[in-house]
Amino acid sequence: MPDGVGMRVLLVEDDDRLADALTTALAGRGHRVERVVRADDGLRLKDRCDFVLLDLGLPDMDGLDMLRRLRRVSAVPVIVITARTEERAVLRGLRAGADDYLIKPFRIMELLARMDAVARRSVPPPGRPPAPADPAAAAPEIVQAGDVRIDLRAREITVAGAPVTLTRREFDVLALLAREPGVVRSREEILDAVWGDAFLAASRSLDVHIAGIRAKTGRPGLVRTLRGTGYRLGVED
Structure with missing residues (x-):
């Protein structure tokens, strides 16, 4: 749901200052944000969101492990946000199922632009028949x-x-x-x-x-x- 259309965003982030800044910025774009600190809470709430922003340094589980578990049952768009800068860490995140990857610190406008791009890619192309509702x-x-x-x-x-x-x-x-x-x-x-x-x-x-x-x-x-x-x-x- 790109281009300013509000999404339900699940923010999995244990840094309070960053979480507050992201929540304010996303709300300003019309998105509804639900923030959790722990991976198990993120997995529990996976069906209540349209988009996931996922930190990798979580207190109860490595974020990559959460991402792998999430991908077993959900195709919800995910952008990883992390301080891990090694190329190997980036590749591991993408191979685990992330749609995009941002290194901290990043500019809020870049995050918003990437979210729009990922959301556009997630929309089925014209002409593809919709999946049955049930x-x-x-x-x-x-x-x-x-x-x-x-x-x-x-x-x-x-x-x-x-x-x-x-x-x-x-x-x-x-x-x-x-x-x-x-x-x-x-x-x-x-x-x-x-x-x-x-x-x-x-x-x-x-x-x-x-x-x-x-x-x-x-x-x-x-x-x-x-x-x-x-x-x-x-x-x-």
């Missing part, structure tokens, strides 16, 4: 996986014709996989979609729910684990 809307209502029948609309599942009762979250996990049976979903994607937190500290909860799906259906292969990648819907051999 990807699930195009999914089939009934999915068959071997003798397992999953009714996504009615939220019902049967195995060999017999009904099986899953908890709400167990069904939500299974439904996410069933909507696109051939697609592998990462742990972060599933946690983000079902729990609303891609970086849930107690992510073992996902393992428990998948174990519940396998046990209650009696079909261990219904949810396939791809080591180091994620999960997809499976069909019993």
Whole structure:
């Protein structure tokens, strides 16, 4: 949203003086700024912003680690702002998924210009069809996986014709996989979609729910684990 159109900017910066100056300058351009000091707070608020300004020297986590985790689940534009001047640090930031990189100290007007440029690049080119507002809307209502029948609309599942009762979250996990049976979903994607937190500290909860799906259906292969990648819907051999 370039050229003066206000954005929701998430500022992840532990320097109070710089944060105050940036907040004032960005507000003057019509942007709404939410400032946090810690990386974990930034990850938690990732869905409430249109743009991220990210310092790398954070108290709880290196900013590059936060950026890598953010990029697993979000394409939100990110400009890294840091005192690290080494070329290797700059390259690491860009390879980790930053859209641009500014070395402190920098001029506010340069930051604003770069934000506009990054925002313009983030707008889909003319002629590209927009993504559907709800990807699930195009999914089939009934999915068959071997003798397992999953009714996504009615939220019902049967195995060999017999009904099986899953908890709400167990069904939500299974439904996410069933909507696109051939697609592998990462742990972060599933946690983000079902729990609303891609970086849930107690992510073992996902393992428990998948174990519940396998046990209650009696079909261990219904949810396939791809080591180091994620999960997809499976069909019993």
